[in-house]
Amino acid sequence: MSNDNTLFRPDLLARYSANGPRYTSYPTAPQFRDDFDPADYLRAAADPGASSTDLSLYFHIPFCDTVCFYCGCNKVATKNRAHARPYLDQLKREMVLQAACFDTRRPVSQLHWGGGTPTFLSHDETAELMAATREHFTLLPDAEAEYSIEVDPREASPETIAHLRKLGFNRLSLGVQDFDPVVQQAINRVQPLEMTASVMQAARDTGFHSIGVDLIYGLPHQTVKSFSRTLDTMIELAPDRLSVFAYAHMPQLFKMQRQMDPATLPSPDVRLAILQRVVERLTGAGYVYIGMDHFALPTDELARAQAQRTLHRNFQGYSTRADCDLIGFGASSIGKVGDVYAQNAKDLPGYAAAIDSGKLAIARGVRLSADDRLRRDVITQLMCNLELRFDEFEAAYGIRFAETFEPELARLHSFEQDGLVSLGTGKLEVRMAGRMLVRNIAMVFDRYLGQQTLERFSRTV
Template identity: 70%
Template sequence: MNAAAPLFRPDLLARYDAHGPRYTSYPTAIQFTDSFDAAHYRDAARRGPANAPLSLYFHIPFCDTVCFYCGCNKVATKNRAHARPYLDRMKRELALQAALIDPSRPVTQLHWGGGTPTFLSHGEMAELMSETASHFNLVPDEHAEYSIEVDPREASADTIALLRSLGFNRLSLGVQDFDERVQRAVNRIQPRAMTETVLDAARRHGFRSVSVDLIYGLPHQSVESFARTLDAIIALRPDRVSVFGYAHMPSLFKMQRQIDESALPSPAVRLAILERVIARMGEAGYVYIGMDHFALPDDPLARALDAGTLQRNFQGYSTHADCDLIGIGASSIGKVGDVYAQNARDLEGYAAAIDAGRLAIARGVRLAADDILRRDVIMRLMCGGELRFDDIGITHGIDFSAAFADECARLAPMADDGLIDLTHDAIRVLPAGRMLVRNVASVFDRYLGQSSLQRFSRTV
């Protein structure tokens, strides 16, 4: 890949801007059905190989206040008492899940998301981590990535110290924008000092990696205003920065109806903001990982990209090998063997299942051989930017060129536009195509014609 070739091609970005999956899984969650039940999941879990690594995801849905842009599954409440019954049910779910898994399997990855995980009290967080360790084989800190999403408005320096003592070694900090007018428009008032306090505490207590999340495309943002936020973040020097494009889908996410659509930046302004992001992050020494992720050159994500070992899961890009994923909590998604499974999204459905002593799985999908093949193709493109036909052929026992003749024909215009290099034996994503890798990967998605693209965010 020619590193000097430009990532940002406004003509191509404008031409290919469309709705499409982010491919944190394939098939995507739209293909999950309620005919899939806990029996399917139990069968897949019990067939899991001994000693294969595990990843654990915990969804803690509570937020003290709601951010208008948010599309996550959350419950806005100031009543901290709601955490106790939910915590007790997560503990019972841990026992149900652990009964299906070989106890020797090492947990090399763990993530708490939400919502706001630090909605839990210090004692409750310690209790949940202790209960997890009693059921699963958590490997030592130096061999694992234990991460948590932190809202700086909900975390003091003491909270950060506690999280490190519990074993967390990576933080993801939500910021979105430092501009006060933007913050008021999205109901997230977060002075810069709050973020600095949390980041400084993370460094003092030895967190190995700190990530910051930003969003462009929010109301009242301009190129100049977002550049000020970007420069402030770069001055703080987090290990990773994610810069997501805001997906305004008020028909799907009711809270987004609180946003004044007339204040949203135009497509041209969004594109100009993205251009500034790409240029400024590169000037600051950050490596473009893919899609909306950047990392410092010595961060494990950047090293994994160089080594060709980058992975992708429901939390985004990952440094660990493809793990079975156990989802805990309402709406959590797991991947075990050849199945994906999602818990009941609402607290009532989740509670009813756990209180009855059964898994809370409400829907899912068992992957067919074609799904597994296409998942491999899509993930190689998304993570490595290269697909050698012989590698796929040997792994899956197919003739790639024959099996995907139609897809290769549909890729030809992308090759003509300089997004990819398409030869008789490989597909390579070129620099101009890296920001449009979702478009390239979607050519191999056989379900896209069967579902509404409007349910996905825009690719730019």
């Protein structure tokens, strides 16, 4: 067995790199069924046993002023701001429908606006949507909750940031991707450094609790040297959290990616070298490697949650609020209520038709089996806490862990020989060298992977 306990092992990363889920849910989205019965969602929402858990609200705002060529999100590119009006009205009607399904005395401890570009909405429209949210749900005070919004610095002035803080948002997530002007031109996202710095300073001046920034490696024209400059600049800006995603080039699924010349994409070796530089520079600057593509300062709530074993994952990635029921609003949004996942219609016409007829827009979903619940817990613990304590699962599920997962533990012996995990009596621990391959480790416990093609998933490295 390797005794190497370093975080970055290029030989192992290259060997284990494969397509695999990100496990923002288990079962993953390919297992959602088109014949899902929304009645299962309604029963889960009305379950009196859930009254002790908080609520988390997600609003999907799909509109973007311009399209970024790399993007795989569910979006609508338009310069016509009038398109937001009917959608906003539909969101408000959906809130009425969803609120009728829940005990709305349950506190909301987490709220997130994603997209698309939520700041596509005007100041009056954002105020209107937040006021409607407070009318139908019980939002906890600022100090007790996380209210976050994704912001595009290209259309968010310091006045916009101050307005969002006044509405109650206390965490900001900024898309940057890369500061290099050649890369920005190639991906159709020209965003001068001054725009990003101005938004971050405004967020600090107005008392946002946390600022997160998204970067992407593997984009056209990126090199180790060019991305190192982006990292140096970002470290100077000192966000509380950083997400550094690997670009997934899947032009067969996302046609806008065909606008980029594949010959300009960095080779697998260069991508790996860029990733190595990311890990070295950010951990050297004091950021904690949370897992997958996330880094956080030790003082950030994300790092504290992992240290306290309360970290969680949902459809926005790593989360500080475990055990919330998640209600999704808007086209393509996904909710998780009890043992049910439910996804709204992905297209705007389908979403609008359902809401306008007075029905929830649920188009597909899945109700978890007992085995699904167990494996979801296992995978979540691996992804978030980087360990499994067998006695916890035995007490919670009435199983003998080593017997129930005998085939999976046998498959992990090769991981152990490579120094990625440590298998002891009653415990599985992800070692330092295995942290960047935690998706691969979690995949061992996924019983669906043999039943579906892995090509629809991104690379694990």
